[in-house]
Amino acid sequence: MSRKKRVPLGDRVAIAAERALAARQFVSATDILIGIGWLDPGAVERWQRGQVACLEEVVQIDPPRIPEAMQLFQSWATATGLIASPTAYVDRTPQRRELRFSRSGDPGIEASYRTHWVSPQLSEAKRERLVEKASRGPELVVIQPLNMEWTCHRCGGTGNLLMMEPPGPACLHCVGLDDLEFLPAGDALLTRRVKANSTRYAVVVRFSRTRCRYERQGLLVEPRALADAR
Incomplete structure (x- = not known):
């Protein structure tokens, strides 16, 4: 041009x-x-x-x-x-x-x-x-890995969920989210109620090989907020 x-x-x-x-x-x-x-x-x-x-x-x-x-x-x-x-x-x-x-x-x-x-x-x-x-800032995102053979860069541990940090993956205990409870996707009304009443929450995603993108699996929420919503 x-x-x-x-x-x-x-x-x-x-x-x-x-x-x-x-x-x-x-x-x-x-x-x-x-x-x-x-x-x-x-x-x-x-x-x-x-x-x-x-x-x-x-x-x-x-x-x-x-x-x-x-x-x-x-x-x-x-x-x-x-x-x-x-x-x-x-x-x-x-x-x-x-x-x-x-x-x-x-x-x-x-x-x-x-x-x-x-x-x-x-x-x-x-x-x-x-x-x-x-x-409020962007939502926290937690990954459900396809490959379970990963190591936390902080403590050397592992788990079924991780959060990515600049040095590498970190376990929920090290990032301070291990006290949250998993709420699977599917019930939109319950999800909205819990999300509104949980002072801390994180979106759980998993990579889809067929669609080549991360897809929501649910939320990690405070147990108290989940119990109240139910």
């Missing part, structure tokens, strides 16, 4: 922002970076699992161009009349550590990345619910 036919970065940012806003009623920095093709969703997942030190390390563009896109995004959001909403970002581990966006770790840059821009058409109550949901 010739340089003359390239869509200006400002237009690409606006298109990505409008699509995200239409789909979710708010826009985030990651929505923009994914939407303009600079960030792969798979890389975001690795970042959420704590396998990447900061998000900027996996953005597929020259580092000096990232602030340019973020400035264009902020200018678009302000001109559109969106409402700035600071949002917490934590990783997909039981420790729920705060995620880092920038290489520098500068508080001002981190704050700009963490800011969601919310539609002014939403009521205050709906905006608060959006912020609360976004700040």
Whole structure:
């Protein structure tokens, strides 16, 4: 494609922002970076699992161009009349550590990345619910391995469930989830009730060789929440 036919970065940012806003009623920095093709969703997942030190390390563009896109995004959001909403970002581990966006770790840059821009058409109550949901962090994911011959990188043990960490698989005891009870998939109403009342839970998945993807098998939930729901 010739340089003359390239869509200006400002237009690409606006298109990505409008699509995200239409789909979710708010826009985030990651929505923009994914939407303009600079960030792969798979890389975001690795970042959420704590396998990447900061998000900027996996953005597929020259580092000096990232602030340019973020400035264009902020200018678009302000001109559109969106409402700035600071949002917490934590990783997909039981420790729920705060995620880092920038290489520098500068508080001002981190704050700009963490800011969601919310539609002014939403009521205050709906905006608060959006912020609360976004700040929960991604769901914890526990894997039901196909091959049972695996070893926990922390204690050397094994089991029928594991959680992946940057150094390798870890058993539920070492990650602090061994007190949770397994609730198989199948009863949608019971699952919703337990999930709403369990302060800690994790999604259990198993890889399907026929479909070449991970599929949900159920949840690990607090025994008290499961007993109450039943």
